[in-house]
Amino acid sequence: MNTILKNKLGGLEGEIKDFSEKLNQFKLQQGNMSQLESMITSEMEKLGFDEVKTDEVGNVIGIIKGYKSVDDIVLLSNIDLPVAEHNNDSTPDKNASIMFDNDKSGILTSLFTGALFKRSLALLTGNLIVACITRSESCGFGVKYLFNQQLKKEKIKGVILCEPTDFKIYTGNKGQLEYEIVVHESNHKNNSPKYEQILDSKKNDLLNSLNAVSDRLPMDNELGKPSLVVKNVCYKNSPYDKGDREIHIKVDRTFTPAENETVILQNAQRLTKNIFNDDAIEDTHIDENKITTSTGKTLQETKDYKPWKMEGYHPFVVNSLEVLHENNFDTSVGYWKNRITEGSFTNGELKIPTIGFGAGKQENTQGVSLNDLLKSIYGKSLIIYRQIGVPTFGWDDGEI
Known part of the structure; x- marks a missing residue:
């Protein structure tokens, strides 16, 4: 069957x-996401997918049916929304075309992996579900809606992420937490220059403390060092008392499986309490975005993405490595150190076996060559067939 797959790919x-x-x-660009979704849907239909649909948040889903639905494999690629489509107070995203360029390799290879199975007549025990998911953030509303609504009754054996891995099997990434520290000094008598100086000094002390925390974060051997970056600092009028002011500090924090979101927030609040007066009102909360999808659906998106790390001895990982090695792929296990992927939800939350495989370096997937696209499609097909394929004895000398 491996020879048949390679020939049909040509x-x-x-x-x-x-x-x-x-x-x-x-x-x-803004406003034309539906055109892209329609283009992908039409291509799936042209390639002979057994079932094609678009859900109410804009995910495009195509299915190659197996002879029973017990071992479904989900192949995920991404469509990144331009910022202005999902954030009412933002300006048009100048990087939308760059983000879309990074998505193209995953979209192409996922669709044509499905087409390759259709053309080869390979018999699968379960369905191959190819999903191009819309998102505003990595691991955002698209993948959550897909698994919580469209696939909630499916028996899923594993997920393959069409992300750049340089043809290695990637099995994890750090988590990410975006939170805001809010400090309201409630008992000052007036906005005197001296008070403003004290407040500003305390703010600087807190920023220095956060920087010190960043320097002390523990290294993870596989996922790399977590990070803490202050994204924004501003003063706002307090909603509690007219004339009072608040300090709002937004923090972008990546973290490893050894850390915990609740403890991270507690530590941030403890630092704040140590620096500001006891009578100050402190609040530390996870950021949320109000999202309007390409289909017009409004959602709240919490910016909290879990870390995940698959065991190297898991059968889904071992079988994938074995079939690639047998077919002359020079591959090994690796991890995304600079990306948050949908594995943060599929494995980090749902505990579904998840791996990544694709062409391109993790920093950039633009300009992937045709040969690398073909190699990526073939590698994905080998992995899927090893996981849910029915042996076809006699078709290929290597399988007798």
């Missing part, structure tokens, strides 16, 4: 080039 090369050109010509 027959898809022209269609891969054509759809790649369509994606390259498409300019993603």
